[in-house]
Amino acid sequence: MKQIYELHADVCKTLANPKRLEIINTLGAKELSFGDILDVLKIKKANLSQHLGLMRAKGIVKTRRDGVSIYYRIVNPKVIKACNIMREVLLEQLSESNKLIGKIK
Amino acid sequence: MKQIYELHADVCKTLANPKRLEIINTLGAKELSFGDILDVLKIKKANLSQHLGLMRAKGIVKTRRDGVSIYYRIVNPKVIKACNIMREVLLEQLSESNKLIGKIK
DNA sequence: GCCATTGTTTATAATATACGAAACAATGAA
DNA sequence: TTCATTGTTTCGTATATTATAAACAATGGC
Numbered sequence: 001m002k003q004i005y006e007l008h009a010d011v012c013k014t015l016a017n018p019k020r021l022e023i024i025n026t027l028g029a030k031e032l033s034f035g036d037i038l039d040v041l042k043i044k045k046a047n048l049s050q051h052l053g054l055m056r057a058k059g060i061v062k063t064r065r066d067g068v069s070i071y072y073r074i075v076n077p078k079v080i081k082a083c084n085i086m087r088e089v090l091l092e093q094l095s096e097s098n099k100l101i102g103k104i105k
Numbered sequence: 106m107k108q109i110y111e112l113h114a115d116v117c118k119t120l121a122n123p124k125r126l127e128i129i130n131t132l133g134a135k136e137l138s139f140g141d142i143l144d145v146l147k148i149k150k151a152n153l154s155q156h157l158g159l160m161r162a163k164g165i166v167k168t169r170r171d172g173v174s175i176y177y178r179i180v181n182p183k184v185i186k187a188c189n190i191m192r193e194v195l196l197e198q199l200s201e202s203n204k205l206i207g208k209i210k
Numbered sequence: 211g212c213c214a215t216t217g218t219t220t221a222t223a224a225t226a227t228a229c230g231a232a233a234c235a236a237t238g239a240a
Numbered sequence: 241t242t243c244a245t246t247g248t249t250t251c252g253t254a255t256a257t258t259a260t261a262a263a264c265a266a267t268g269g270c
Contacts, residue, residue, distance in 0.1 A: 005123035016117035
């Protein structure tokens with residue numbers, strides 16, 4: 001059952017990108033259209049579509065079409081939870097390095 | 106403050122690899138020597154050293170030398186928690202696809 | 211000092227990711 | 241039907257990641 005690590009890494013990889021993290025953070029528990037997300041991220045629409053397409057393929061987001069626009073939302077709220085915990089790890093790392101800087105001064 | 110997403114992605118990237126996930130899972134809250142980890146992962150020692158070196162550089166693990174061997178442990182237990190939640194996401198995804206298979210049959 | 215053990219570093223090659231440009235597709239309105 | 245709007249797909253290129261081999265470094269015992 002060692003391939004579980006491959007699948008696990010696959011989930012992590014899907015989150016391990018600054019723009020996709022921003023998408024997740026922007027979406028949260030809400031449902032937003034492609035255009036809404038585009039307004040926040042301010043990247044090329046082709047690129048946003050690629051990121052969202054990947055996230056959809058990996059089962060992180062789901063889509064719903066309403067007329068001319070397509071709405072995205074996060075499938076499993078645990079994804080948001082996992083991201084938040086990782087951000088806490090980051091913030092604790094940063095505050096540790098600040099402590100070090102304080103000591104050196 | 107948009108570069109927070111870069112840092113956040115950096116933390117995620119460090120976890121987003123099957124072997125590093127296996128290292129984290131093997132370590133857990135314990136402290137293990139390089140050799141101990143090597144016995145579990147069964148990869149080339151150079152490659153293991155690279156993975157551990159990266160994880161140390163990113164502040165995920167810490168080392169302690171005792172004589173000829175070097176001991177590794179996870180710095181922040183939240184890393185384990187984040188990994189566990191992501192594994193739950195994966196398992197829920199897998200059980201969803203199993204449900205689908207059941208319906209099709 | 212010499213050597214076996216334990217790990218690290220460097221160089222290189224293979225593979226995967228990310229991005230932009232341009233073409234393409236689906237919808238609703240006129 | 242035609243057109244504007246909203247996304248998607250494809251292709252080429254640049255960059256990052258990963259693994260292996262081989263050389264190198266640090267420690268303790270003799």
